[in-house]
Amino acid sequence: MTERTFGFGIIGCGVIAPFHARAVGELPNARLVAVADVVPEPAAKRGAEFGVDYTADVDALLARPDVDVVSICVPSGSHAEVGVRAAAAGKHVIVEKPIDVTLEAADRLIAACRDHGVGLTVISQHRFGPAVQKLRGLIDGGRLGRLVLGDAIIKWYRSQEYYDSGDWRGTWSLDGGGALMNQGVHYTDLLQWMMGPVERVFARTATAIHERIEVEDIAVAVLQFAGGAVGVLQASTAVYPGLPERLEVTGTGGTVVIEAGKMRHCELKDEKGETSAYGAKLGTDQPAAEENGGASDPAAIGHAGHRTQIADFLDAIETGRPPAITGEDARRPLEVILAVYRSAREGREVSLPLAAAVS
Template identity: 50%
Template sequence: MLTFGLIGCGSIGGFLARLLTREDDELAGRARLAAVAGRDPVRAGTLAAAVGRPATDVAGLLARRDVDAVLVCTPSGTHAGLAEAALRAGKHVLVEKPVDVSPRAADRLIAVARETGRTLGVMSQHRFDPAARLARTAIESGRLGRVTSVMTELAWWRGPSYYASGGWRGTPALDGGGALMNQAIHAVDLVQWLAGPVVEVAAHTARLAHPGIEVEDVATASLHFANGALGTLLATTAAYPGRTARTAVNGDRGSVVIDDDELAYLHLAQDGEDAPAYGAYGAADQSAEHAAELARDRTRDAAGLLYQPHRDQLLDFCDAVREGRPPLVDGAAGRQAVAVVAAVYASAETGRPQRVDTGAPADGRQEERLP
């Protein structure tokens, strides 16, 4: 049994608190919530009362001997500082995305996790969607052939009330950026998990529909992957009334499309198969053949979020702590996503392609930077 303390009582903190305290056969005996803490004692008290757990401040939560691990669900720019304090208090840590708002902050946090010997994970629950797992297996096994291109699009809408709901939203210091750092960080993580690391970007950003914020509400980027594949990225919170997120990975022997976290298209070429010279134009979809692999618990929280992917990530984190291994989404994976976002912002600011900062190797030696 891994006992969690929760820091941050906003929307995602409330969701995770409800997940950890609901009657869930899969989490029962594996994870439980001991206490909650937040910057606003009134909000913390309200959440604590709703889930039947005590409320405390951060220092009090970190001092609790019955807390094995801490969930950090505060504004993005505070993640590394709070997570470091939890690690130094002897707790394992699972940080809500992004790990923080800069690669350097992520580096400091990863170093503290290594120093303390505690487990560090970053919430990126879409890796646990059945469609994403199936796509990853197909790509890893070579069923798509050589990956040639990737397209990911997150065309959402966020109204003025969303940005007004917290003073940190839409600020560089605490949100770290806009549509890309906050919303599309999930897509950036997912495409790299599927197609490998991005090594260079060329990008533009703009603020077109939300004049009251300090960050972008539209970002576009051309992506160059380490394996040679090319990709495109669109992230926006200015697409009224909001559409689904969509990611496509194409290879020379197959293609896969994930739309709204579900498998929308899959074709894996069979031995000896030869497509028409002008292609199939979207025909030959094999996704229905994988219905059993795509089955999932579709129970939703009052906030509208599916429980299944977050629950599966929590279970993976519990297993990682017990087995002494890194979780599926560890600190390095969280840093990799943030480094790509930082490169997009740098490219947009300078008007030039930008190499992605890969950081220092695990042994701490400084890696030679690419020009």
């Protein structure tokens, strides 16, 4: 049997669109057909870059019979609006992170894809990295024991020029938030995927170094997980020049630290046994993790994770199974982030789940 080839359209031709285009171009059962952007110039630029049709008319792209799957790469606050239109046109939907910036919008998109019988996935490509997969396996296999502490630290840097580069950047309506919603959503997702549901949040946010933005460039939250563990979620775009992001998970059986997508520490009791009474503090001569360009340059992140996730999505469509990351999966980190914002705004601890009205 000949494998089906899926035609792709990309809506939104900004910084993230090339990641989708390159990922699609490397899959044997996918081809990029057309791109669209309501601003003609970026549409023309990406069309020429990838040798495909381009248009400023989103509905024209959605009407094309040779487009089976649409990647939504518009500003975050428009994800659901465009995704719902794509679903109504019978297209399978891939949405860049986050799923949207409110729970109401996320729920509308999830419902639209379900009602129109099309697939939905939201990009969280870091889940597919080898180190993250190994950590997930250690947890699932019980080697980390009972989880007690989990931290995600994203200390990145974005210049004032970054925020000034688009009218939507740094706005509540279209960016949905600042360092945590935009840059920190991936590691928020990883943290809750490893540690389990977040039950309570207490947070503080600040706009420390940037001007002309409505949102935070620093967010710090203490989390209580449903399983009894605690942790810290920290995100910033104010840390010059940008440091490697970290995910740290500790259980009664050991500790794993992932830095910039690489396994920095993996210390397991079932391999090394108990320490002395005063522990065994690790030295500082550990090999440095490979630097992730995303800490200081969003265009420097590779597209391999996108390729793996899109390949999984196409296989899910073909076989009728759910994709590895569903709309419901993507809703969870959004809810945590919104709880952080509410806690910081109201100066109190916030419990989850949230009512949609707090978005």
